[in-house]
Amino acid sequence: MEFTIDLVTVLKIAREESTRAKTEIDALGPLAAYQRSVQRHDERLARAQDAQTLDCKAGCAWCCSFSVDIRPVEAFNILKYMENSLNSDEKKQICSEMTANSAILSGLDDLERMRQTLKCPFLIQNQCSIYEARPQTCRNYHATDSAGCKQSFDEPDNTDIPPDYAPGVYQAGGAHVEAFSQAMQDAGYDCAAYELSSAMLELMSDPEAARLRFEGKLPVFLSTEGTEVTPELID
Numbered sequence: 001m002e003f004t005i006d007l008v009t010v011l012k013i014a015r016e017e018s019t020r021a022k023t024e025i026d027a028l029g030p031l032a033a034y035q036r037s038v039q040r041h042d043e044r045l046a047r048a049q050d051a052q053t054l055d056c057k058a059g060c061a062w063c064c065s066f067s068v069d070i071r072p073v074e075a076f077n078i079l080k081y082m083e084n085s086l087n088s089d090e091k092k093q094i095c096s097e098m099t100a101n102s103a104i105l106s107g108l109d110d111l112e113r114m115r116q117t118l119k120c121p122f123l124i125q126n127q128c129s130i131y132e133a134r135p136q137t138c139r140n141y142h143a144t145d146s147a148g149c150k151q152s153f154d155e156p157d158n159t160d161i162p163p164d165y166a167p168g169v170y171q172a173g174g175a176h177v178e179a180f181s182q183a184m185q186d187a188g189y190d191c192a193a194y195e196l197s198s199a200m201l202e203l204m205s206d207p208e209a210a211r212l213r214f215e216g217k218l219p220v221f222l223s224t225e226g227t228e229v230t231p232e233l234i235d
């Protein structure tokens with residue numbers, strides 16, 4: 001699907017989010033700033049002019065069977081949510097699935113990972129068990145026809161499936177996330193994207209060591225390689 005980037009809107013969102021994020025990272029620290037940014041992110045997506053055209057709904061989880069990348073601040077937020085909101089059986093199941101997924105995904109390149117259909121460890125009974133703390137990439141839902149999502153699930157090797165998505169939601173979400181990430185990067189924090197299962201397992205195995213590396217503005221995860229993400233919309 002081809003569309004024209006609405007540069008005026010994208011730059012407006014990027015400027016607004018950048019200013020707010022910088023101020024809040026300095027004043028509140030990265031985790032609290034991220035949590036506030038996520039609220040604005042959700043509001044922005046809901047306000048996009050084509051938000052009503054989305055086909056995404058509770059119980060539809062085709063996109064939850066593809067590899068997900070997370071940034072360190074998102075991993076800390078997810079860990080906090082898990083500690084406060086999940087029971088021990090849920091945590092046990094999630095850890096066991098993360099271990100299995102990490103073993104399969106470790107060492108694969110981006111394209112190979114894209115071709116794996118592995119259920120996300122956080123998907124329990126077809127619902128996201130960390131919905132409020134789900135990563136920003138999952139928040140940027142924007143499919144207007146779930147048939148395409150199902151086809152991608154059924155045919156993971158087919159990279160020619162045309163996506164049916166809402167351009168307004170896509171651009172609003174993309175600009176917001178890129179602006180927040182840029183602000184984190186400018187403040188010196190690790191903002192690389194890491195494979196979800198490997199990153200979460202390492203974080204859970206020694207949260208304090210990961211926290212010290214994060215606050216020391218060092219690469220947070222040592223067992224998995226992060227990918228620096230280049231902004232696409234606001235560069």
Ligand code: SF4
Nearest residue numbers: 064120122123128138
């Ligand atoms: S974190 Fe939640 S929304 Fe994202 S892929 Fe996993 S189950 Fe789906």
